[in-house]
Amino acid sequence: MNSDSDLQIAGDILEVQHLLQPAREHPATVAEFAGLARTIAADRAQWAPHVEYDATTRWYHRLRTGPGYEVWLLSWVPGQGSGPHDHGRSSGVLTVLEGELTERTERGVRTLGAGAQRVFAPGYIHEVVNDSLEPAVSLHVYFPGLTEMPMHESFRAQCAPAAPVTVTA
Numbered sequence: 001m002n003s004d005s006d007l008q009i010a011g012d013i014l015e016v017q018h019l020l021q022p023a024r025e026h027p028a029t030v031a032e033f034a035g036l037a038r039t040i041a042a043d044r045a046q047w048a049p050h051v052e053y054d055a056t057t058r059w060y061h062r063l064r065t066g067p068g069y070e071v072w073l074l075s076w077v078p079g080q081g082s083g084p085h086d087h088g089r090s091s092g093v094l095t096v097l098e099g100e101l102t103e104r105t106e107r108g109v110r111t112l113g114a115g116a117q118r119v120f121a122p123g124y125i126h127e128v129v130n131d132s133l134e135p136a137v138s139l140h141v142y143f144p145g146l147t148e149m150p151m152h153e154s155f156r157a158q159c160a161p162a163a164p165v166t167v168t169a
Helices: 006-010 030-042 044-050 153-158
Strands: 059-066 069-076 091-098 100-105 108-113 117-120 127-129 136-143 165-167
Touching (some): 030 044, 030 091, 030 117, 030 136, 091 100, 091 108, 100 136
Antiparallel strands (some): 069 136, 100 127
16 A cells, blocks of 8 residues: 655646746636726727717727737717617627716616626627716726627617616625
């Protein structure tokens, strides 16, 4: 019978660094993309200098790209909205940086305050609108990068007029 302890068999974990996974340079999971969005959101100096407001159309700026993903910064003046749409084959993370946005889906209406995050899969249909009286800024991470945004005008009839749910950080 062998009386060796597990430590003798496996060795000291500090001696097997080659078995540990190296830290990834870029996110690869939904949780890591949500974490990337939170990290960018927390670093105001990284995104605030790029924000502009346009009274005639939603303003957007590609803030960053990486292998298989991109990060967009959007501003919304009161009354501006995306229209009902999905993101084609892309999944994504929406994070409100400033102000308040309303998200409408077939399940109802959510008010998203600063710090709120929504994660969505391909084919997720929603409409995002600034229903408030103040401008708003949001961060959007798409993976893979956004190549299409099909519109769904018939979606408005499907939206449940449920009581709004407020989501904050």
